[in-house]
Amino acid sequence: MVTPLSPAVRRKIIAFDPADPDAVTVSEFCKTLKISRRSFYTIRTRYAEESQAALHPRSSAPHTTQRVYDESVTRVLLAARADLKSRGWDYGPMSIRFEIAIEQLLDPPIPSVSTIARLLRAAGAVEANPKKRPKSSYVRFQRDQVRSSTF
Structure with missing residues (x-):
């Protein structure tokens, strides 16, 4: 699962001006923040469309919820x-x-x-019928002492 970028990183992406003569390239900027160029441009595009909403990640909830049966x-x-x-x-x-x-x-x-x-x-209509033997039932074989050769 991908962790969303923090608002501080998003703020740096939005504030970055690649046209500035002293600015580094977009690739180098992305390397310093450890993000992909795709993430950079996605956040920039979202900022252009939604303004301050780009500072916060979108919901990761599923688009279709689990059907509830009565x-x-x-x-x-x-x-x-x-x-x-x-x-x-x-x-x-x-x-x-x-x-x-x-x-x-x-x-x-x-x-x-x-x-x-x-x-x-x-x-509660299903009988429990485990397919596997529980791990707690295993008994590990171990010798009491090491075999010593008495030859």
């Missing part, structure tokens, strides 16, 4: 899971999603497989 969706998922289980079919998230799509139990968009798994886990 309790009615969870109830439909649990009902589909119980139905599949009673009929003897596999009742994992992929099967539930397929069943919901075929039976048209939910209006589009249908939650993804990972979202269905997350909602079922949050509802």
Whole structure:
């Protein structure tokens, strides 16, 4: 993840005048600040467009937020899971999603497989079934003493 430039560095970039006869080149200026030329020109362009807003980094929040599903969706998922289980079919998230799509139990968009798994886990409907042995169960073999040769 890229850390945003501080307002002090941004202020130096904005105040830098490459047309000044005593000024260093843009490349040398960027080397002293340890930034790329692209960052330099991006901040300069943003300052020309937005003025003082260029001193602060833009939000790094995602453009699209995670979809929030209400309790009615969870109830439909649990009902589909119980139905599949009673009929003897596999009742994992992929099967539930397929069943919901075929039976048209939910209006589009249908939650993804990972979202269905997350909602079922949050509802407490999933049995814990770890795939790996926990590291705490490992017992390290170690000799009590070093083998000494008595030949």
